[in-house]
Structures are given as C-alpha cells and as structure tokens.
Amino acid sequence: RTRQPPYLDIPLVDTSAAGELGEAGVDGWIDSHFWERFGGALMVGMIPDIGAWASNSAGKKDRNTDYTENSRQAMADMARTTLENSINIPPTLYKNQGEIINLITGEDIDFSNIYTLRLKNDR
Secondary structure, three states: OEEEOOOEEEOOOOOEEEOOOOOEEOOOEEEOOHHHHHHHHHHHHHHHHHHHHHHHHOOOOOOOOOOOHHHHHHHHHHHHHHHHHHOOOOOEEEOOOOOOOEEEOOOOOOOOOOOOOOOOOOO
16 A cells, blocks of 8 residues: 555555566665564574573582573563564565656556546636
C-alpha cells in the first residue's frame, strides 16, 4: 500500500514495476536490513556467553553444579523470540527522488475523488 495526499489508500495488490523503457523490474539500492533483523538476536545470544565467561573467570567454584543453566535457557529463549519477531522485516528499495517508474496494477484505481475534471469556460 502507498499513501498519497489526501491520504487515499491505494492498493498495490498484484502490482508489477517496470523501468523507464518498459523493462521488467526497477533498479535501485536494496537495504536488506541485516542488522535490524539479526542484530538483536546476536546481542541477546551473546549474553549467556558473557555470563559463562564471567562465572568461569571467578575464582573458586563448584564444578559439579551449574548455577547458570536456567538463566542460559531463558536467554536462549529470548534470543529465539527476538529473532522470530525481527526476521520478517522485508527489504527496502531506494531510488533517487524524481526517477520514473511504471506501475502495472492488477486492478483499476479510481482517482475521481482526488482529481476532478472541470469544463473551463473561455467565453
């Protein structure tokens, strides 16, 4: 969907894009949002490693008991949830302002409430 003043929702279902010469698709810079998609999960996933490193670097400890197991499992679950919530960010195509693209829509779009034709009386 796209928004056009005065905020008419224009459905873009079954819409294809073509370049200036009618070629299929358009060129531009594509942002895959890699860090937005995976950065949070990586950071949350590193927290258990930092906790394990800190507990291993502590002096004396009981080698037979793992006091961090519940925390590590909770952090792993948080990382999984974070990844599930952010993995579906779609890529974004950036084009220069003013470049021409053609949209081939799958249905008619009615602009009659935005653009109206009026008979101009020259007399």
